[in-house]
Amino acid sequence: MSDNVYKITEVVGTSETSIEDAITGAVERTAETVRDIGWFEVTDTRGHVVDGKVAHFQVTVRIGFHVKD
Amino acid sequence: MSDNVYKITEVVGTSETSIEDAITGAVERTAETVRDIGWFEVTDTRGHVVDGKVAHFQVTVRIGFHVKD
Amino acid sequence: MSDNVYKITEVVGTSETSIEDAITGAVERTAETVRDIGWFEVTDTRGHVVDGKVAHFQVTVRIGFHVKD
Amino acid sequence: MSDNVYKITEVVGTSETSIEDAITGAVERTAETVRDIGWFEVTDTRGHVVDGKVAHFQVTVRIGFHVKD
Amino acid sequence: MSDNVYKITEVVGTSETSIEDAITGAVERTAETVRDIGWFEVTDTRGHVVDGKVAHFQVTVRIGFHVKD
Amino acid sequence: MSDNVYKITEVVGTSETSIEDAITGAVERTAETVRDIGWFEVTDTRGHVVDGKVAHFQVTVRIGFHVKD
Amino acid sequence: MSDNVYKITEVVGTSETSIEDAITGAVERTAETVRDIGWFEVTDTRGHVVDGKVAHFQVTVRIGFHVKD
Amino acid sequence: MSDNVYKITEVVGTSETSIEDAITGAVERTAETVRDIGWFEVTDTRGHVVDGKVAHFQVTVRIGFHVKD
Amino acid sequence: MSDNVYKITEVVGTSETSIEDAITGAVERTAETVRDIGWFEVTDTRGHVVDGKVAHFQVTVRIGFHVKD
Amino acid sequence: MSDNVYKITEVVGTSETSIEDAITGAVERTAETVRDIGWFEVTDTRGHVVDGKVAHFQVTVRIGFHVKD
Amino acid sequence: MSDNVYKITEVVGTSETSIEDAITGAVERTAETVRDIGWFEVTDTRGHVVDGKVAHFQVTVRIGFHVKD
Amino acid sequence: MSDNVYKITEVVGTSETSIEDAITGAVERTAETVRDIGWFEVTDTRGHVVDGKVAHFQVTVRIGFHVKD
Structure with missing residues (x-):
């Protein structure tokens, strides 16, 4: 099957500035x-x-990446 | 009718910085x-x-504007 | 009862810059x-x-604070 | 193709009364x-x-209309 | 069991006026x-x-009623 | 800081008529x-x-007001 | 009252194919x-x-029907 | 058609305890x-x-059941 | 005006047990x-x-109360 | 400014088959x-x-397109 | 503890056809x-x-699987 | 970079009692x-x-944990 598949992982980044x-x-x-x-x-x-x-910004991001064969 | 009407358009802006x-x-x-x-x-x-x-931030914004007579 | 209680207040901050x-x-x-x-x-x-x-960014934030005895 | 297509536009109506x-x-x-x-x-x-x-009611409505051939 | 139970039914009412x-x-x-x-x-x-x-307002309402024993 | 701040309060109004x-x-x-x-x-x-x-309409409204200095 | 009333019922259909x-x-x-x-x-x-x-697709559909007098 | 169909009904249960x-x-x-x-x-x-x-907990539950032939 | 008005306040309760x-x-x-x-x-x-x-359950509840005249 | 801008339009497609x-x-x-x-x-x-x-499937799609200079 | 635990992973499948x-x-x-x-x-x-x-349909699916002991 | 990063995993716990x-x-x-x-x-x-x-309560929880360097 040549169609691509991606996975999503959820991560919280933090920063004191932005x-x-x-x-x-x-x-x-x-x-x-x-x-x-x-x-x-x-x-x-x-x-x-x-x-x-x-004190901190806490930003939840869903991150998508390609699942290689 | 003197009441105002506004229209909303949806636009995606992109930026490498913010x-x-x-x-x-x-x-x-x-x-x-x-x-x-x-x-x-x-x-x-x-x-x-x-x-x-x-590489880019992609931000979807709904933009409202006045519909003039 | 020793368990803590917090209150949430909703505020809109505005800024010309960010x-x-x-x-x-x-x-x-x-x-x-x-x-x-x-x-x-x-x-x-x-x-x-x-x-x-x-002209202004208007950001609605829910702000949580501890209710002291 | 005989199937119909509709477009949706978003409009804000205002009124002092209802x-x-x-x-x-x-x-x-x-x-x-x-x-x-x-x-x-x-x-x-x-x-x-x-x-x-x-002073005014402001009601956002999505309005659907038929796209004629 | 003396606690009450309610059922919810969903209905769409229509009106030409309000x-x-x-x-x-x-x-x-x-x-x-x-x-x-x-x-x-x-x-x-x-x-x-x-x-x-x-031509018509169409309003979907969830209606709750008491289920009697 | 000259930027404005607003507060939001939530209220439920009721009416027998509208x-x-x-x-x-x-x-x-x-x-x-x-x-x-x-x-x-x-x-x-x-x-x-x-x-x-x-018997009554019960409408929840979020009400925003300016916080003066 | 001549205005129409509709009821909504919720049903889950299943299929092995689509x-x-x-x-x-x-x-x-x-x-x-x-x-x-x-x-x-x-x-x-x-x-x-x-x-x-x-093995099965399970699709929840809300189904609306006219309530006749 | 051998595929199964389920119906969903919405009920509010109440309890003084949990x-x-x-x-x-x-x-x-x-x-x-x-x-x-x-x-x-x-x-x-x-x-x-x-x-x-x-005085009471009021919990709305959607309840799914099999529609038998 | 005899119609009632209620206010909603948001509170987070915590408990180690339930x-x-x-x-x-x-x-x-x-x-x-x-x-x-x-x-x-x-x-x-x-x-x-x-x-x-x-360690703790943290439950956000919106609490409604009657605003007396 | 070299950053791209896209517009989103909302359309309802219909089909008797899929x-x-x-x-x-x-x-x-x-x-x-x-x-x-x-x-x-x-x-x-x-x-x-x-x-x-x-009789018809009616599918609402948001369609994004590049706004060229 | 004999109760089961499941994990959910999020995946985007793509297809040119359906x-x-x-x-x-x-x-x-x-x-x-x-x-x-x-x-x-x-x-x-x-x-x-x-x-x-x-060119491609991209469908995000949450996939649940049993975590074995 | 000293700012912390957290990951979120989604899990379904089950219990016969609560x-x-x-x-x-x-x-x-x-x-x-x-x-x-x-x-x-x-x-x-x-x-x-x-x-x-x-027979079972099935509760989906998002669980956040610190990603150590």
């Missing part, structure tokens, strides 16, 4: 163990507050 | 052909990954 | 009157458009 | 430029408040 | 065959358009 | 204690049925 | 006991897997 | 009139409060 | 400062895990 | 007037029933 | 590395368009 | 192979019915 940073961290960390990542989708944006200040 | 940039691109590109844009609403934040790095 | 700024503004403003904020969750990202440009 | 009026305004305004409208679906009911009173 | 009328019609028609209706909940508001005018 | 009346009641009652209300959004439309007739 | 078959089975089986079915809406598409192969 | 009890009550009450129930799914968990105490 | 306990805690704690609570609705069930064991 | 056919019809009809379509997404699968048989 | 084929491909590919698959659930149906024609 | 038991089983079973679990979130509560009685 949402983009949290996403980038989640993708790059996943890329250390998974090859052929093709896309991501943000499903949740939360964060931690300490002493009345945003 | 979610805000993708939104701004979608709004400004729409403004080239549509006048009287009043608001936008983000409905989806996705992205493209190449070689284990985020 | 989504993170709007979130930070909502959290810090809430922290002026509410102590022991622990987390936030983004539920809506909208914005105002003026003359075809994004 | 939700039905806002819907009717959105449909009738759309009918000025689009023929063969068949149905609508309400997806959002909001409103503007001025001086503690409801 | 959303309230469509709801009322759905409830009253259901009451002809079901006793002890306690509540309703609107889940969908749609309508039929003929010649560019709203 | 959905608009229930919304209006919720907004006006909230305006007795909260200044600078700017908008509302309907999230739920339910009702009470007595003797097979609609 | 989603369309499962839908058709659900509609035709319902038509054995209910007259004047007008429409259906798919709300869930699931299936059973046996020995690593799809 | 969510499981409310579910069990809804299922067992339905089993008095419907044979071949196969599964349930919880869609809503609410409750009644009297004098500042939880 | 979901019901977390709900009960949220309702009873709210009842210490708010009179005339009428109902609650569960919107989220989460929990904390420590050393591979569930 | 869901895939309805999707294909919606895409191909849209391609008659819009160039550079890149993707589609199914958001609703409904159908028309006549004399107890499925 | 939605069923895409589902089947996702399930069978997963079955090459995971035993005891019991069910699947479709959560997203998308596709790729090339030269105005549907 | 929802809490099903959650606990899912968490503890996952803890046998995954260290540093931090939280869970319930997304679905279903069950199996045999002979008109609830």
